[in-house]
Amino acid sequence: MxxxxxxxxxxxxxxxxxxxxxxxxxxxxxxxxxxxxxxxxxxxxxxxxxxxxxxxxxxxxxxxxxxxxxxxxxxxxxxxxxxxxxxxxxxxxxxxxxxxxxxxxxxxxxxxxxxxxxxxxxxxxxxxxxxxxxxxxxxxxxxxxxxxLGFDTKIDKNLSTNKQQLSKKNSELFGKKNSKWIGIAPFAAFPSKTYPEDLMLKVIEGLSKENVKLFIFGGKADIKKLESIENQFKNVISVAGKLSGLNEELNLISNLDVMLSMDSGNAHFAAILGVKTITLWGSTHPYAGFAPFNQPNDFCILPDLEKYPALPSSIYGNKVLPGYENAMRSILPTTVVQKIKEVI
Known part of the structure; x- marks a missing residue:
């Protein structure tokens, strides 16, 4: 046998x-x-x-x-x-x-x-x-x-990604969904692929004026910073430190209408759950092969490559060329807000 x-x-x-x-x-x-x-x-x-x-x-x-x-x-x-x-x-x-x-x-x-x-x-x-x-x-x-290894493997772009029912704990924390839910993951492993904080605040401010609920994702080290943002705007909830583990985080992400992320893990979590995922890129670039699964090319928002022609300068974001420190500032907050509004 x-x-x-x-x-x-x-x-x-x-x-x-x-x-x-x-x-x-x-x-x-x-x-x-x-x-x-x-x-x-x-x-x-x-x-x-x-x-x-x-x-x-x-x-x-x-x-x-x-x-x-x-x-x-x-x-x-x-x-x-x-x-x-x-x-x-x-x-x-x-x-x-x-x-x-x-x-x-x-x-x-x-x-x-x-x-x-x-x-x-x-x-x-x-x-x-x-x-x-x-x-x-x-x-x-x-x-x-x-x-x-000998197993023919074709990546299926039509995988079933049924939305998870919002868990009891997440329902108690965040309430019922009666508007569009937007996730924002503002951090990345390196500064060169992290959208500047002041510009991200303008994105959050612009979105908070809409009939939406914004969820900001981060780790335990980000709790105070994200709580400060939460207190500045209406319709904004910091998720940091409130979820018991990745299972609860994935459950919440599954119920989002769109995720805004850097070139980071949260983008991939959202994409594999079938959530529309918009990513902001700095010193890295989707051409390296790390774009989120099955997302349109125009969901990747890039810096001005005419002004910064040497991009990408890094695969992981750990290398910054002199004079390229502000490359992500060429991505305007209004561009990001407009793209999200188009998607939802």
């Missing part, structure tokens, strides 16, 4: 990168219902995979149980005990390379690894002799790993 195919997919971080695997896996399980998948990542990201058939989640603890080399040995043994037939490395970093090596030496598991396209990304972001073109999306790069 032939053994059931069982793929271990390994991707620990970051939030947005893990979220981008979701539509790929959703497409895959529709096309290959006979295949079992175990997704290996950090425990707090498990809610992303709750409702995907044939997918189990394996939590990695890099702070204790799976910390260091001996922790990786333990992790390998635990994964090996699951009796996988295939190993898909969606991450290609030191930890995944070690696990990959152990599988190649001690098992007959078939292995494939993501091609991150580093050379073409360098060409896209270099200041001189820039090769300015759309690169393969991260979604397709993930699909290519599964194809290399």
């Amino acid at each position: 032939k053994k059931q195919p069982h793929i271990i997919i390994f991707r620990l971080s970051a939030m947005g990168d893990v979220a981008m695997t979701v539509p790929v896996i959703q497409s895959f399980v529709k096309q290959h219902p006979e295949v079992k998948i175990t997704f290996v990542s950090r425990s707090f990201l498990q809610p992303l995979f709750f409702n995907i058939e044939n997918v189990s989640f394996f939590s990695v603890d890099t702070t204790k149980t799976h910390k260091g080399f001996f922790g990786l040995i333990r992790l390998f043994k635990e994964l090996k005990s699951l009796q996988p037939t295939h190993f898909a490395d969606f991450h290609n970093v030191l930890r995944s390379k070690v696990i990959r090596l152990l599988f190649s030496v001690f098992t007959s598991v078939k292995i494939a690894v993501i091609d991150k396209g580093r050379a073409e990304k360098r060409a896209l972001t270099r200041e001189k002799n820039k090769v300015f073109k759309q690169l393969k999306t991260s979604h397709q790069r993930y699909a290519d790993v599964l194809i290399e």
Whole structure:
């Protein structure tokens, strides 16, 4: 009797990168219902995979149980005990390379690894002799790993993304939905891809005058700043520190009519839930392949590329060219407000 195919997919971080695997896996399980998948990542990201058939989640603890080399040995043994037939490395970093090596030496598991396209990304972001073109999306790069393992994988742009019913807790916190709900995620990992605070306040001010409810997303470190914004405008609610976990956050996002985000994780959360997602870009660019899933090109709002022709200057936003510090200021608040009003 032939053994059931069982793929271990390994991707620990970051939030947005893990979220981008979701539509790929959703497409895959529709096309290959006979295949079992175990997704290996950090425990707090498990809610992303709750409702995907044939997918189990394996939590990695890099702070204790799976910390260091001996922790990786333990992790390998635990994964090996699951009796996988295939190993898909969606991450290609030191930890995944070690696990990959152990599988190649001690098992007959078939292995494939993501091609991150580093050379073409360098060409896209270099200041001189820039090769300015759309690169393969991260979604397709993930699909290519599964194809290399022998499973034909086509990304389905018509995936079912039924709205979640607003949870009891979120209903108690935010009330019933009797107007358009707009999410705003104003932060990103680096300043060069974060819309300036004073301009974002003008966006919030403009939107707060409409018959809408605005939800501002942030972490615990942002609570005071976002509460200050909440107190300045009507119809504005800070979400920071109020939700019990990612599951509640995803439930709220699912009920939005539109999400405004930087090039960050919240954009990908919204997109995979079928929410219209408008993104603001600074030193990064959607051509690098990290645009949210299945969103129109004009939902990506870019700086003035005639004034800042060397953009993009970075894949992750950690590099700023001299003189480009204010590139995002060339995106006018009125442009952002108008786009959101068009979308809703």
